Every structure is written in structure tokens, then in C-alpha cells.
Amino acid sequence: MTQRLADVPSGARQSTLRTTNLGLVLRTVCASAGPLSRSDVAAATGMTRATAARLVDELLAGGLLDEGERDPLPRRGRPATPLLPGARFAALGLQVDAGLLAARVLDLRGRVVAERVEQADLRGSEPAATFARLGGLTSGLLAGLPAGLQLVGGGLALPGVVDERAGVLLRAPNLGWSDLPTADLLRRVVPPGLALDLGNEADLAARTVAQEAPGRAGPHRDFLYLSGQIGIGGAIVLDGRVVTGSSGWAGEVGHVCVRPDGPACSCGSTGCLELYAGRHALLRAAGLPLDASPGDLARLVRDADPAATAALETGAWALGVALAGVVNVVGIPTVVLGGHLAELADLLRPALEGHLAGRVLSARWRRPRILSPGGPLAAGATGAALRALGGVLADPADRLG
Amino acid sequence: MTQRLADVPSGARQSTLRTTNLGLVLRTVCASAGPLSRSDVAAATGMTRATAARLVDELLAGGLLDEGERDPLPRRGRPATPLLPGARFAALGLQVDAGLLAARVLDLRGRVVAERVEQADLRGSEPAATFARLGGLTSGLLAGLPAGLQLVGGGLALPGVVDERAGVLLRAPNLGWSDLPTADLLRRVVPPGLALDLGNEADLAARTVAQEAPGRAGPHRDFLYLSGQIGIGGAIVLDGRVVTGSSGWAGEVGHVCVRPDGPACSCGSTGCLELYAGRHALLRAAGLPLDASPGDLARLVRDADPAATAALETGAWALGVALAGVVNVVGIPTVVLGGHLAELADLLRPALEGHLAGRVLSARWRRPRILSPGGPLAAGATGAALRALGGVLADPADRLG
DNA sequence: GATCTTTTGTTTCGCCTCGAAACATAAGGC
């Protein structure tokens, strides 16, 4: 089957063909786990070798693809030239969270070129001061980048609701920030000319599960991602793409009501999930100080501490009620736990999967699964960089000028 | 901006250009409220008049477009030839519900060419008998169709979870059917050669809100559709498209838990929305017999009957809890009430909007709205026909052969 | 070691589709 155009209401012309196929070739190379040859690209896309080679050459000239070292394996026939995503293009991913600052540079091959992660308690911090600190971190990082590396864009992951188009952080209760325009603040974080897009931390972190490298799909195409920071954010990934809703308000799983007659939440509702499975709720119920780590909680549970065990059970129950609702509505039985929930995943799994099995309508046909990725810290920063690099993959032609 | 290809990993060639642009022209004509001329099409798509005219002529030859009567309005310049979606193509939409059987034929212009709707109590009915009855309805309908009308496909809306690909009805509690393969049954409903695809009633009914005619968008691009039959089904519409999830299990809003310590539901969970806002629950709580209509309930409430009022309040409360969760997760503040909930919408709205305002995180920024469409009966049948016609719009080229 | 085989990459040519621009057509305005 041949390609079909997207729903942009604009006629396709010859140049559209070229643009499209350039993108297709680039994405094909990026999607592959190992390097491909021109001939492989032709086979994968259904083009002739002639066409594939023409397009590859154009991408090589623009630096979007690199030729690798010849594979010295003894094989019949003319040896193939391996193709790789261009190492010269990279993107900057930043993250501000209640507990850390991070800056990370990812190249088109998905490699971490450089990174800085700094633990910090930023609850209730002054936005200007925090952005200044982030700026310091970032300029240090950028100063050490290898020469010739070209930053194609960047993103900033924030633990809250974001209006991407307007560049406004609408609500970030963990940081204590709200209705914060970021354009001016960001201008001092990165050098001029580098566009920095805001993003919700959960949305961006979910990308690191959906994609293991720019353009290369991860193990799951459809899943619900839960990002347990102090609150509980979430993202829905359908068909490998994050569903962001008509504006940035999707994924607020933490404020799904699990007990209507429960205590009041700061959001105005009652009995929200966060009150039972949020970081503070879990620690408080376990009798731990609020600056304890999920690991401390896990240790107590393994030592059969009654309060900690009860706290975890309550958390699993609340997650079960909330996630069952989400699974029933969205129809995705796969849940990936990130953030502090990732560290507790193994302890939560039995009870949580049990609750889901009982409350999810489709459970008899497809058992809901709880997964936890073993990724590095500050997944949001990586996701922000992935998003920026995804922009290059979507339309490489306008980078070939 | 020019078009970009979708994510099908196959190279675009010259013929792809043609195919794409044919589809674009057809969809442009369909999307317009009034007839367009070749010149209008060119302007809307950014093509030259020459190209637009070439494509239009090809579509005219295939019957996918018709030329209309010249507009006798006195205007300067050469009079334009109005173009309309081809009246010769139509699709068959069927619906089986707990309370009715319906068959409807819709043409490419969105007009109802013929229809038959029959009230019937099909709860616990024998599938074979019911399909036979549907077959009778359908053959009567098809026999009366104008000569020359060409059916391009069909669909059957069912009140339950459906595996579209396998053609299996997995679960339809209102009908009392489950794990029912439909291929053999459907073969006797429609003439051979007409493909009939299954669909969930709520998903298909939602299309009638998303599209007011094939290819023409309705007033809302993003909304949550609630289909109150005996149970409560739902559909998420994002960007004008129904989100069906990785299989057909999306939209089971009726089994979102609104009171974890509530009574047991037949689904295995406890305190499901259906137990408070389902048709039976509302009628029972109001002291009405189960075969009463939502209109009867509405009348009682308007007469200030205490039981009925309490029933409605409980329903609104339960809907508020469940929908707030969905809105928080999916980020769409627009809810369209269909089925029996549509008749109660005006009575539910004040309390329901109040609950949502209190429980939805984004309410301060975007107030959640409750809408009810005033569509005809058996929206699922219309939606099934719309879906089939949408297939023609997506790829008109393979019908030009 | 010369030749055959196999696979990759390149070149040439023709076809398809679109855009540009001139042309034709059908009306109203003056």
C-alpha cells in the first residue's frame, strides 16, 4: 500500500513527494535498531534502489545521515555502506522538578551527548531564581559540547499544566507556581536562536517509553504512563503518540476521585487519588518524614512494618480504583509506573493488578499489566529532547534548505 | 504549508500524488456547507485551477462528484459550475439496540435516502431471531431504493464491546449476548458483496456529532460522548476522530467506579456509574417501572416528585464524579449526552455542571459544558453509514479503478 | 589466480503529475 497524505488541506505537488520521501527515508534509518544500507532502505520503503540512493545522498549532504564504517563481516556481493542518523544534530532537554534540575543533550542517534542533573528542593521556590540556576546549569553544559554539534531545538519539562502555544505554566502545585509566563525567563536560560518549548513532565517522560531513540519505537505502542512526583501526573500514549488533549489539560490522573466522601483536596474536589497514593500521602501514612524517599518506604514494607504496609495497601487500592476507571474509558490495559511509583512498582504490583483485574471490564479478555521502566533520572528532560528531535524527523526537508 | 504523508512506511510515487489529491478535492467539496466550483476548490487547496479541474473531472467521471444546477444569481464573470458530492453513492447503517432495530441509508451528501426504525424489546433475545428480523427490515429497505444508487458499504452498531477485525461481539449485557461471532449471522442480513462492519453504538453515534455529513465537521472537534442506553457507553472524540483504543475496549464509562464501597455491579466491580445513572437505576430510584421512559422520569421531576428528584440528583452526582475523572484524564471539557441522558440533559445540567466545576482541575480555566444534540433516533445507524462513507472519502482513487 | 556469481550502488531514460501562463468562455458593466 502506498502512502496517503495527512489531513492538511493543501494540495500535494512534486516537491511534496520529495519532502515526504526524504522524511520517510530518514525515519526508516532512525527506526532501525542496526544500521541500514541504501539497499535496505529501498526494501523497507518499497522504493527502487535508485530513488532510495538519491534521497540518502541528499540527506547525507545535509548531515541528517552519516555513513558508518564498513562492516568487515565476510559476505557475498558488494559490501554495503551502513547508514546512521546524523551525529551532528542534537537537542537540549531541560527539566525543573520539585526535587531536581536537569539538562541533557541528546543526539539524533539517541545518545546522551552531555548531561547535568542536580538535586534541589524547589518547592515554593522563586521562579526567577530557579530559572537562573537552570541557566547556569545549561550554559555549563552547552559550553562543554563538542564543536560542530548543532542544536536543533529544545524543551523544558515542568511538573504541571502547561499552555505550550502561549508558553505559560498554568499550574504547578508542587513548585507552588501558577499562571507563569516563561518567555522572558527562558530567554536567559538558553542562547538566543534556540527555541525552547514547554511540556508537561509526564507527557514528555512518557515519550521515553514510547521511543527508545528518536524515531525508534519502544516496546509498547499503547499505554498509560503514570508519573509519580509529589503529585501524580499521567499521559496517555496511543499508537506511539502522546495524547495531549485539546489543550494541555490531559493526564491529571492524580485528581481522579477515588472516594467521593473522602477528605478535601487542595484542587477543590474530594478524595482525589493523590491523597492516597501521592508521595506525601504515602510517606505520611507510613509514619515517615515528608523528605524521606520512596526507597525508605519500600524498605519498611519489606521489613513488614505495619504502618508502611497499610500505607502501600491503601495506595494500591486507590490506584486500582482510579486506574480501573481510566482503563475502562481509554481501553488501554498497560500501565507504566514512573517517578516514585516506579520504585514501588514491585511492591504495588500484586495488589494493584488484583484490583484492576476486579474492576476493569476487559480484564477477562486482556489482563491489565503494571510495568516499570528502568530508565535514568529526569526522564522528562530526555523526553523534551526527543520531542525536539522528532520535529526534525517529521520534516527533514526544511533543514536541507 | 504543503501536505505531508502519513506514517505508512511506504514510499510515495507519482500515483500517490494523484491519489492524495483526488481525495483532497473530494473531501474539500464534502467539507463545504455549500457547493464549490472548480475555482473554489483550487483556492481552498492551494492547487492551480488547472490541476483542480483535472481532478474534479476525474471524480465527476467516477460519479464521486456531481455537477449541480447553475446558480442563477446575477454575478460578474463566467458563471461557476457548482460541485456536489456524488448522489449515486450511499452506505447502509444498521443498529440493534435493547429497544429498537434500525436500518438507514445515507448518501455521500449526508441525506437520508431511506430508513426503517422499529421499536422492539430485544433484551435477552435470541441472536439468530433478532438478526433475521433485522434482515427482513433491511431487505425491505433495500428493495425500495432508487435505481442506480450504489451501496459502498455498511455497518452495524451494537450496544456493546466489539472486536471489529474479527467480527465478534464480545459483550453486550443489555442484549444478553456475549462472545458472539457475527459473520454467519450478517451474511443473511445483507446481500452478498456488501461488507458490513461492526461498531460500538456509542462510538458510531459520536460520529454523528463529530460530522454533520460525510467529510463535513460538526460543531465540536473534541468532546466526550455519552450514550445512555440501559448501560452507559461512551466515546472520546479528539480532533474530530473517535478514539477507539488499541482494541474496542475504550469508552466504558458506565463502569467507572464512583463509590468504591458501593454495591456490587454485574461487571465484578463495585459502585459503578451505571448503578446510579443507568436507565434502570434512575427509574428504580424514582419508583418507576423499568419499562418507563426517561420522559416519564423527567415529567415526575418537573412535578417535584421527591423520589424522582432524588434519583436525578444521585444520577447527576454520580455522573459528576465519573465525568470529572474522565475530563481530568482526557482533558476535554465538553460532554455530549446522548441516549436517555439526552432527554434528561436539561434537568441534569445544573447539578452536573456544578459537580464538574468543583471536581475538574481545569474548570477555572475552561468551564466544563454539558451539551445534548437534538438528533434523530438510532444515531448509531447513521454513524455506521457515516463510517462506511468515510472510507470512500479516505481513498476515492480505488473506486475510480 | 582467472572467472563466475552475488549484491550494492549508479546512470540513463521515459513517464506521470503538477504549476505557469496563455487562451477560451460566459457573464455583467458602461
Add this chain to the structure above:
DNA sequence: GCCTTATGTTTCGAGGCGAAACAAAAGATC
């Protein structure tokens, strides 16, 4: 009757792809 205006058509040229022949670089075979 001629000019203006808008629509629709025709002609020509250019861009991009496929087909097929060709060139290149290796192993396989004798």
C-alpha cells in the same frame, strides 16, 4: 458594442520517480 471580470481549458515545461541497464566490489569456484 466593447471592456471588465471570473471561470474553465489547453499547452508547455519541470520535478521526481520507476525500470532497466550498467558499474563496482566482494566471495565462490575451479
